[in-house]
Amino acid sequence: MSAGATEERRGRGRRARSRLPSALSTAVGRIPRAGLVCALVATLNAAAWSLVAVPFQIPDESSHYSYVEYLVEHGRPPAPSPIRWSPSLKAVLTDLDTERVILMPLSGTIWNRVERLRLVRDLAHVRGRDGNGGSLSDIPEPPLYYALQTVPFAVGGGGDVLDRLELMRLLSALFAGATVLGVFLFLREALPAHPWTWSVGALAVAFLPLFALMSAGVNPDNLLFAISAAVFFMLARSFRRGLSTRRAVAIGALLALGFMTKMNFVGLLPGAILGLFVAAARERRSWRPGTFRLPLLALAVAAAPALALVALNVLAWERPAFGTGLYSTAAAHSSVPQALAYAWEFYLPRLPGMPSFGLFPFPVRDLWFRGLVGGLGWFEAFFAPWVYDVALIPALTVLALALATLRRRRAAVRGRLAELAVYGALAAGVLLLVAIASYDLYVRRLGDAAEARYLLPLLPLYAGMLALATRGAGARRMRLVGTAIVMLAIAHNAFGLLLEASRYYAA
Amino acid sequence: MGSVPATIAAGWLLLAAGLAVLMSQSAIRQAGSNRVPLEAAIGKLAAGQRFCQRGEVVPAGTAALRAYAYPIARRSGTLTVTVRSDASGAIVARGVAVGEPGYEPILVPVRPAVRDETPATVCLASAGGSPLGLAGEPSGTGSTTVDGRPLRGALRIVYLQPHAESWWRFLPTFLSRMSAGERWSGAQAALLVLLLSLTAAGIASWQLARQRR
Numbered sequence: 001m002s003a004g005a006t007e008e009r010r011g012r013g014r015r016a017r018s019r020l021p022s023a024l025s026t027a028v029g030r031i032p033r034a035g036l037v038c039a040l041v042a043t044l045n046a047a048a049w050s051l052v053a054v055p056f057q058i059p060d061e062s063s064h065y066s067y068v069e070y071l072v073e074h075g076r077p078p079a080p081s082p083i084r085w086s087p088s089l090k091a092v093l094t095d096l097d098t099e100r101v102i103l104m105p106l107s108g109t110i111w112n113r114v115e116r117l118r119l120v121r122d123l124a125h126v127r128g129r130d131g132n133g134g135s136l137s138d139i140p141e142p143p144l145y146y147a148l149q150t151v152p153f154a155v156g157g158g159g160d161v162l163d164r165l166e167l168m169r170l171l172s173a174l175f176a177g178a179t180v181l182g183v184f185l186f187l188r189e190a191l192p193a194h195p196w197t198w199s200v201g202a203l204a205v206a207f208l209p210l211f212a213l214m215s216a217g218v219n220p221d222n223l224l225f226a227i228s229a230a231v232f233f234m235l236a237r238s239f240r241r242g243l244s245t246r247r248a249v250a251i252g253a254l255l256a257l258g259f260m261t262k263m264n265f266v267g268l269l270p271g272a273i274l275g276l277f278v279a280a281a282r283e284r285r286s287w288r289p290g291t292f293r294l295p296l297l298a299l300a301v302a303a304a305p306a307l308a309l310v311a312l313n314v315l316a317w318e319r320p321a322f323g324t325g326l327y328s329t330a331a332a333h334s335s336v337p338q339a340l341a342y343a344w345e346f347y348l349p350r351l352p353g354m355p356s357f358g359l360f361p362f363p364v365r366d367l368w369f370r371g372l373v374g375g376l377g378w379f380e381a382f383f384a385p386w387v388y389d390v391a392l393i394p395a396l397t398v399l400a401l402a403l404a405t406l407r408r409r410r411a412a413v414r415g416r417l418a419e420l421a422v423y424g425a426l427a428a429g430v431l432l433l434v435a436i437a438s439y440d441l442y443v444r445r446l447g448d449a450a451e452a453r454y455l456l457p458l459l460p461l462y463a464g465m466l467a468l469a470t471r472g473a474g475a476r477r478m479r480l481v482g483t484a485i486v487m488l489a490i491a492h493n494a495f496g497l498l499l500e501a502s503r504y505y506a507a
Numbered sequence: 508m509g510s511v512p513a514t515i516a517a518g519w520l521l522l523a524a525g526l527a528v529l530m531s532q533s534a535i536r537q538a539g540s541n542r543v544p545l546e547a548a549i550g551k552l553a554a555g556q557r558f559c560q561r562g563e564v565v566p567a568g569t570a571a572l573r574a575y576a577y578p579i580a581r582r583s584g585t586l587t588v589t590v591r592s593d594a595s596g597a598i599v600a601r602g603v604a605v606g607e608p609g610y611e612p613i614l615v616p617v618r619p620a621v622r623d624e625t626p627a628t629v630c631l632a633s634a635g636g637s638p639l640g641l642a643g644e645p646s647g648t649g650s651t652t653v654d655g656r657p658l659r660g661a662l663r664i665v666y667l668q669p670h671a672e673s674w675w676r677f678l679p680t681f682l683s684r685m686s687a688g689e690r691w692s693g694a695q696a697a698l699l700v701l702l703l704s705l706t707a708a709g710i711a712s713w714q715l716a717r718q719r720r
Contacts, residue, residue: 037714041707048703051696052685100542106665107542111684112564113624162690196718203711480510483715487518490708494522497704498529505684506677507537 034199035184039177042206042215045493046173049216052497054109054504055165056098058217059378059453063134065089065165065218067141068149070133077143078133079318086131092161095119101504105380108507123160140320142309144260145220168218175222176215179459180206182229186460187467189236190419197470200482201463207489208462209496213376214453221453224262228457230254231268232426235275239419243279248294251276252301259306263322267433268457271426273299278418334443342442343435346450357442359450369395371452374496379451381503383495394488401472401481402465408472427458515712530674539566540665543643545575549660550653552576552631552639554584559630560662561650565590568680569600570620570669574631575662576613576639578606584636588615593626606639612663613639620669629664 056062062085069086070078085093093099095118101107110116152167184202191197205211214221234251241247255272258265276295284291313319341354347363350356360366365388373391374383382388406413413420438449466485473481541563552558558576572588590600602617633639643663651658674681685693 034714034718037710041711041714044703044707044710048700048707051700051703097542100544103544103546104542107540107544108537108684112539112566114564114626116686196715199714199718203714206707206711480514483511483514484518486711486715487515487522490518490711491522491525493708494526494704495529497700498526501681501685505681507540 031181031185032188032195032198034195035181035188035202038184038199038202038206039181041203042180042212043173043177045206045212046176046215047170049212049497049500050166050169050173052501053169053213053216054101055096055162056093057101057109057378057504058213058219059451060135060219061165061217062089062093062098064146064149064220065161065168066131066134067146068153068168068218069129069131071143071146072150072153073129076317077146077319080140080320081132083135084132087128088126088161089131091122091126092119095122102378105377105503106507109504111505123162127160141220141262142260144257145223145262148223149218165218169216172215172218172222175226176206176211178226179211179215179222179229182226182233183460183463186229186233186236187463189233189240190464191467191471192240194467194471194478196479197467197482200470200485201467203486204466204489205459205463207486207493208372208459209374209376209493209500210372210452211456211459212493212496213500214456220262221264221456224258224265225456225459227254227258227261227265228268229460231258231272232423232460235272235279235422235426236419238275238279239282239416239422242283243276243294245294245297248276248298249301252298255298255302256305259302260309264430264433264437264454264457267430268426270429271422271424274425275422278422282418334439339436339439342439343432346435346438347431359448363450365392367450368452368455371450372455373492374499375452376496376500377503379453381499383499394485398466398469398485401469403472405468405472423461423464427461430455430457511716515716519712530678533671533673535571535671536668536677536680538569538666538668539564541661541663543661543663545642545663547642547645548640549643549645549651549662550641550658551579552633552641552653554633554635554638556654557630557632558641558658558662559628559652560664561593561628563590563627563629563664565600565621565625565627565629566666567622567624568620568668569617569666571614571616571667572602572629573612573614573665573667574629575642575664576606576631577611577642578608578613578637579640580608580637585634586613586615586639587632587634588617589630589632590617590621590625591628591630593628599625599627605636608637612642612665614667631662 056065066085066089067078069089095115096110097115101109110119149168149171152171153164156164156167180202183205184198187198187201188195211225214225231251231254234247234254238244238247238251251272255269258268273295276298277292280291280293280295283294310321314321338355342357344351345354345357345359345363347368349362350359369392370382370388371379373388375381434449434454437454441447441449470478470482470485550558569590574586574588576586584605586604586606588602588604589598591597592599600617600619600621602615604613604615606613631639641660641662643661645660651661682693682697685696691699
């Protein structure tokens with residue numbers, strides 16, 4: 001090997017490295033400033049929530065922290081085994097009386113001197129990190145989010161459990177920004193006519209209290225929301241500008257990232273695959289085999305890392321290939337008709353002749369709407385009951401305005417029916433997955449998965465509805481309605497923050 | 508075009524007014540609780556018996572206790588509550604109440620109000636009337652006795668402040684509670700939260716107002 005050839009290779013390497021930041025800065029430079037501003041708003045707001053939310057009182061946070069801790073200590077994700085916290089985490093959970101605070105909404109967090117001194121003492125002296133990675137139901141989750149969280153964990157390595165937790169929460173806040181940016185970009189592609197409404201939808205998402213609460217905690221949901229928003233964006237972009245090779249690879253990469261982030265992502269897969277094929281067929285205006293080269297390329301890109309992860313799970317990590325726990329459908333005493341009836345009643349009122357599963361009489365209002373408006377804390381802190389009744393007024397108004405826009409633009413809607421069907425399939429996949437997971441819990445007598453946070457991968461559609469509603473007010477009143485929507489979201493966020501704080505500090 | 512700044516201004520005014528109304532609401536608030544969950548009955552307290560629970564930390568400012576003891580059939584007899592300091596062995600507060608039938612826990616005002624946070628033993632003595640059902644956590648820590656005999660389980664007790672106060676007046680107490688781990692004071696944490704929230708909301712408002720299309 002000559003010195004000249006080596007030098008040339010080094011030169012190529014240097015040029016490639018210098019191209020990378022420049023490509024990145026070009027990509028960032030192409031993002032509208034308004035989108036970056038919305039992302040900044042979401043990050044700041046989630047950071048505020050992270051300071052209010054009591055440590056380990058955001059759903060399952062202790063298990064997710066434990067997973068990251070195990071990953072840092074052992075360089076691999078945990079294998080399922082009965083729960084065993086590390087000494088340092090166990091001491092903090094005990095000192096914060098975490099379990100009892102969760103169990104008893106009328107009990108605040110610790111606030112007397114004796115308990116606080118005990119916590120401070122243990123934070124300083126109990127440093128052991130030898131746990132087994134959290135609870136059985138979370139361990140099978142894929143490792144991507146946890147791997148990213150090892151960075152703030154390592155940065156806070158010299159600190160105590162609460163220092164590390166806060167740093168990890170700040171990374172989650174950045175994912176909130178990424179989600180809102182994805183939502184903004186989705187709106188730009190899907191509803192391009194009125195740029196101002198993109199900010200309305202994105203900002204309303206940034207200030208949604210349930211989203212802010214989840215974004216304030218350590219939970220793979222946060223990366224899932226960001227990837228889901230990016231999938232919506234890329235699909236919308238492919239519908240509007242065509243499915244290019246680069247876009248197909250990008251969608252494939254997003255699918256791979258989603259699969260490596262949280263098993264719930266499989267709910268989006270059918271819709272995403274449908275989207276790829278529909279976009280390709282629209283591009284070529286045919287359904288011939290050659291039409292689907294790009295969708296197949298995207299699926300190959302998605303499958304390669306996913307298969308590698310499955311292989312690592314089975315061959316190296318002694319973990320379930322695809323994850324089990326909440327996602328097992330191999331439950332005893334289950335049946336397809338019963339599962340379908342359960343899925344129906346999970347969202348809609350029970351029809352005559354259907355079995356009763358003890359769910360709510362009108363789940364859309366009593367469970368999902370109520371949860372989205374304000375089921376904070378560990379989903380047990382609620383506003384006064386009248387708030388949910390009053391909240392129906394703006395919610396129904398927004399719905400009516402959005403429908404009015406669709407009606408007024410019905411010619412355009414007809415031209416985009418296939419695209420709308422893809423968004424519908426994405427939503428249906430998520431709804432069905434949550435219902436099936438809940439049914440699985442039901443037949444195993446482990447409760448249910450009726451938590452509004454599981455619908456947050458559909459935030460782009462929520463934002464789309466708000467953007468449509470803004471347009472529905474007509475050209476003269478559009479800015480008035482859009483501003484009112486965002487101001488209402490800001491107020492909702494403020495009162496949500498106070499509800500969260502009062503749940504723990506003024507019970 | 509002028510509608511955006513005007514709507515934003517109106518929104519901020521309404522939000523400020525709403526927060527002011529909320530902060531003015533008065534209620535008797537918790538001084539603290541032993542966070543024992545209400546899971547099940549842990550036992551009964553018959554007339555003439557005395558129930559004691561060690562290991563309580565009675566918060567500063569406690570002027571009443573809500574002991575989760577319920578008259579089982581009819582009006583209870585007199586229920587006497589004593590708070591005995593672990594440090595001095597002296598009774599630092601005492602109160603008497605009568606429970607009405609139903610599922611409402613008995614509210615017992617105590618005198619004098621407990622000035623400082625006090626590790627203590629809380630005792631309930633029933634004198635006549637219906638037996639009382641005791642509720643809390645059946646698998647509690649074994650620091651409870653009835654007439655000196657160990658009783659498995661822990662009674663839920665909530666400690667209440669002396670009088671109703673608005674959120675404005677309650678704010679210093681509220682902030683002092685926001686500092687678990689002592690990495691910063693509650694006031695510093697609250698200030699940072701306020702700063703972050705206001706910045707986020709301010710930028711959002713500016714974004715709406717500045718964008719022309």
